[in-house]
Amino acid sequence: MLEEEDVTRAVDRADDKFKLGKFNEAIDQYDAVLKQVPRSFRALHNKGLALFALNKFEESIKCYDRALEVRPGAQRVKLNKAISLNSKRDFNGAKRLLDEIISLAPTNKEALNARALSEFNLGLDAQGIQDLKKAIDIDPSYAMAWNNLGCFYLGLDELEAAIECFDQTLTIDTKNYDAFLLKDMALERREKKAKRA
Numbered sequence: 001m002l003e004e005e006d007v008t009r010a011v012d013r014a015d016d017k018f019k020l021g022k023f024n025e026a027i028d029q030y031d032a033v034l035k036q037v038p039r040s041f042r043a044l045h046n047k048g049l050a051l052f053a054l055n056k057f058e059e060s061i062k063c064y065d066r067a068l069e070v071r072p073g074a075q076r077v078k079l080n081k082a083i084s085l086n087s088k089r090d091f092n093g094a095k096r097l098l099d100e101i102i103s104l105a106p107t108n109k110e111a112l113n114a115r116a117l118s119e120f121n122l123g124l125d126a127q128g129i130q131d132l133k134k135a136i137d138i139d140p141s142y143a144m145a146w147n148n149l150g151c152f153y154l155g156l157d158e159l160e161a162a163i164e165c166f167d168q169t170l171t172i173d174t175k176n177y178d179a180f181l182l183k184d185m186a187l188e189r190r191e192k193k194a195k196r197a
Helices: 004-019 023-036 041-053 057-070 075-087 091-104 109-121 125-138 143-155 159-172 177-196
Strands: none
Touching (some): 004 023, 004 041, 023 041, 041 057, 075 091, 091 109, 109 143, 143 177
């Protein structure tokens, strides 16, 4: 049986593989720890993150669920589970979990951002916009929320608002290529609209 220090070192080594983008190797190392210590919270959670990075959303959710059996109140794990649910297009499941997280932590900007994506995909545009604006009020330099808000507005064909959001994103994150491309798309649409008018 591994001692606690040995478990910590083994998970640290797996985390190092994860940080290098060697997700399969990291998963193998997390599994080696979990064979010895099946309820290692860190190994379960971080294995879930590695599976998510490989787009194995269903498997990542199973790891998060096992981690939550060990620590039922782990908000970070619940948030990562909700993000995986969004990624596998279970927007109702993600929104329910995010509602729970936000009821306990109303200033969790990442949860607000994730819930907005659920809401957008459920056709709840006004609520999604409200959540993103709350996330931006909490952290005006939260580039992801600005970018997502721009995407909402672009989808609603509110081009001036979209361009403004992408400009904010690029002010915060000058190398955000998604925002560059999306802003170009919005500018192009605005130009076409102007020609038709």
